[in-house]
Amino acid sequence: xxxxxxxxxxxxxxxxxxxxxxxxxxxxxxxxxxxxxxxxxxxxxxxxxxxxxxxxxxxxxxxxxxxxxxxxxxxxxxxxxxxxxxxxxxxxxxxxxxxxxxxxxxxxxxxxxxxxxxxxxxxxxxx
Numbered sequence: 283x284x285x286x287x288x289x290x291x292x293x294x295x296x297x298x299x300x301x302x303x304x305x306x307x308x309x310x311x312x313x314x315x316x317x318x319x320x321x322x323x324x325x326x327x328x329x330x331x332x333x334x335x336x337x338x339x340x341x342x343x344x345x346x347x348x349x350x351x352x353x354x355x356x357x358x359x360x361x362x363x364x365x366x367x368x369x370x371x372x373x374x375x376x377x378x379x380x381x382x383x384x385x386x387x388x389x390x391x392x393x394x395x396x397x398x399x400x401x402x403x404x405x406x407x408x409x
Contacts, residue, residue, distance in 0.1 A: 291364075292408030293378045293395065295388060298323065301381045305329060308377065316363050316375035318356070320387050332372035334359040338387045356394040357401045364404050377408065 296304045301317075308315045317333040319326070324335045336359035353361075366372035382388040394401045 288406055290402075290404060290406040291376070291378055293318070293360075293380055293391070293405045294408040295380050295382050295391060298326075298381055298383060301379065304379055305331070308379070313377050314373065314375045316367070316372070316378045318359055318363065318378055318380040318391070320381070320383055322383060323381060332363060332366060332375055334363045334366075336390070338384075338390055353398060353400075354390060354394055356390045357398045360394065360401055360405060378405065 294304070305315060305317075315331055317328050317331050319328070319333055319335050321335045321337045336355040338355070360378070363372070363375075363378065367375060380387075380391045382391060392407075395405060395407050396402075
């Protein structure tokens with residue numbers, strides 16, 4: 283018998299239209315949720331959930347390449363969420379819901395999950 287334990291935090295994707303229903307379903311299931319949102323939705327109420335915003339800026343090169351000089355905004359936002367969780371400055375959460383407004387946002391979240399080593403170490407695709 284083979285056992286596998288993946289302790290990384292699952293990250294799910296949802297459109298803005300699906301987000302409210304997904305948040306309510308998580309609450310009813312007892313899942314403690316955090317939100318990853320694009321800056322364009324920053325003024326929207328997060329319903330008291332821990333959240334971090336990112337600025338979608340289109341396709342980028344690999345993480346920490348010389349011309350981009352840093353990690354993608356999605357990875358940095360996920361870092362902020364994770365650090366707040368670990369340090370206790372935000373309520374504990376078991377899962378992250380990334381609200382993606384368009385294909386660019388979706389691609390950036392998926393790219394961070396697939397290509398950023400630190401993001402991969404902390405989060406796993408839940409979609």
